[in-house]
Amino acid sequence: MNPKLVEKLSLWQLAILIFIFEVGSVAVVGVGQEAKQDAWIAIALATGIGIGLIAFYMFLLSKLPGKNLFEILVFCLGKWVGKFIGALYVLYFFYIASRVLRDFCELIITVIFKRTPIETIAITMMLVIVYMLYLGLEVLGRTSEVFIPYVFSFIIFIGLGTLFSGEMEFKNLQPILADGIGPIAKAIFPQLLTFPFGEMIAFMMIIPYLTKFKKAGKVSIAAVAISGLMIIYASVIQITTLGLNMWERSSFPLLSAAREISLLAFIERVDLIIVFIVMYGIIVKVSVFFYGGLKGIEVIINKPYRTLVFPLGMVISYFSIQISDTFAEHIEEGIMVIPMFLHLPFQLFIPALITPILIWKVKKQQRRTDNESV
Amino acid sequence: MITLTFCTVYIALLSLVSTIDMFIYKQSFLTSLSYLFMQGKGTNEWMINVGVGVGFLYAIAVDYRLKKGKGSQKG
Numbered sequence: 001m002n003p004k005l006v007e008k009l010s011l012w013q014l015a016i017l018i019f020i021f022e023v024g025s026v027a028v029v030g031v032g033q034e035a036k037q038d039a040w041i042a043i044a045l046a047t048g049i050g051i052g053l054i055a056f057y058m059f060l061l062s063k064l065p066g067k068n069l070f071e072i073l074v075f076c077l078g079k080w081v082g083k084f085i086g087a088l089y090v091l092y093f094f095y096i097a098s099r100v101l102r103d104f105c106e107l108i109i110t111v112i113f114k115r116t117p118i119e120t121i122a123i124t125m126m127l128v129i130v131y132m133l134y135l136g137l138e139v140l141g142r143t144s145e146v147f148i149p150y151v152f153s154f155i156i157f158i159g160l161g162t163l164f165s166g167e168m169e170f171k172n173l174q175p176i177l178a179d180g181i182g183p184i185a186k187a188i189f190p191q192l193l194t195f196p197f198g199e200m201i202a203f204m205m206i207i208p209y210l211t212k213f214k215k216a217g218k219v220s221i222a223a224v225a226i227s228g229l230m231i232i233y234a235s236v237i238q239i240t241t242l243g244l245n246m247w248e249r250s251s252f253p254l255l256s257a258a259r260e261i262s263l264l265a266f267i268e269r270v271d272l273i274i275v276f277i278v279m280y281g282i283i284v285k286v287s288v289f290f291y292g293g294l295k296g297i298e299v300i301i302n303k304p305y306r307t308l309v310f311p312l313g314m315v316i317s318y319f320s321i322q323i324s325d326t327f328a329e330h331i332e333e334g335i336m337v338i339p340m341f342l343h344l345p346f347q348l349f350i351p352a353l354i355t356p357i358l359i360w361k362v363k364k365q366q367r368r369t370d371n372e373s374v
Numbered sequence: 375m376i377t378l379t380f381c382t383v384y385i386a387l388l389s390l391v392s393t394i395d396m397f398i399y400k401q402s403f404l405t406s407l408s409y410l411f412m413q414g415k416g417t418n419e420w421m422i423n424v425g426v427g428v429g430f431l432y433a434i435a436v437d438y439r440l441k442k443g444k445g446s447q448k449g
Contacts, residue, residue: 091386117418123425301375307436311380314429318422319387322410337394
């Protein structure tokens with residue numbers, strides 16, 4: 001007999017999931033390089049836009065309480081067009097899940113398992129995620145509750161560790177706004193706007209399952225703000241510790257910064273802490289995207305998503321390897337193609353397009369129910 | 375239905391990845407697609423192929439189980 005499927009999240013679990021989701025892979029690859037030493041300003045501004053974005057997603061969800069993104073699409077665009085756009089979202093979620101999994105695999109084979117095939121890491125990691133999602137969304141929420149103190153305190157520790165090791169040079173952050181606002185705007189649009197903040201669209205599949213939906217908006221906004229602060233903190237650590245040139249060249253900047261920590265000639269090689277943070281961040285991020293895609297399929301084919309968790313999990317691990325031959329190619333795709341051709345349409349354009357239709361249809365529905373009641 | 379969904383998702387993702395490769399490397403869609411099936415020397419791509427194969431067999435087994443369950447309910 002299948003164990004009971006639990007699909008209810010508390011507000012606290014949602015906040016944690018958003019925090020880990022946002023910080024997760026940003027901690028691996030670093031963001032805002034286009035803005036150079038002003039990256040922290042770019043991230044701060046992007047956080048503001050990110051807050052606006054989550055407020056926008058919450059507005060859409062509040063129009064049809066209890067309905068997820070796919071159900072909203074079907075409501076707005078009708079059964080066939082809605083399901084077709086929904087199917088495109090499913091592909092988008094699965095593709096991004098594969099990319100995020102690849103980020104993690106690359107980190108692991110670079111840092112700890114240097115002789116282990118990347119394919120093994122991808123499959124094993126995906127099996128963990130498959131098991132977690134098979135048991136239900138709440139399991140993911142509860143696991144995050146267990147790990148959040150470690151993730152949070154480890155990130156704080158990295159900053160304090162590099163500071164007390166004497167490796168931080170705050171003059172690396174100067175000159176501020178040397179090239180004006182141009183590079184900052186370039187860093188925000190579309191890169192920072194879409195990654196990590198726009199990716200919050202995946203939470204439109206999770207937020208409807210909250211126990212207290214009414215308070216979800218405020219909690220989500222607070223979680224995005226705190227994650228933004230944490231990303232700023234991480235980028236300041238990276239720039240001050242590594243310097244601009246090293247930071248731009250490093251594949252995993254926070255990891256390189258953590259390697260500089262040497263306290264009391266005793267606390268050294270703490271880069272494994274970063275691996276832990278990233279590992280959990282990636283588990284959450286892949287799970288959220290994967291869950292989003294699975295729920296979409298559930299709406300499309302009217303079958304419980306659990307039956308698809310394992311087979312499609314294997315498809316994601318397959319594509320995490322197939323999407324690119326090398327890490328350089330993977331990053332190039334992530335900068336050149338994905339933000340413009342995938343992130344922007346799915347995170348901004350489609351939700352913006354359905355907004356007027358949603359408002360109009362909800363009003364029409366309300367008028368009809370008012371008339372019937374009279 | 376599960377097997378059909380599995381195959382559809384697999385083929386659609388293959389097309390998406392090939393299209394992106396086509397765009398980046400400025401080559402034809404078929405070249406990009408055939409490149410995905412080529413096993414690079416010294417890689418362990420067979421592992422993910424086995425993974426997908428197992429996933430496919432699992433999907434067939436689930437479909438069979440669902441069909442059997444439906445049949446016994448009718449009977």
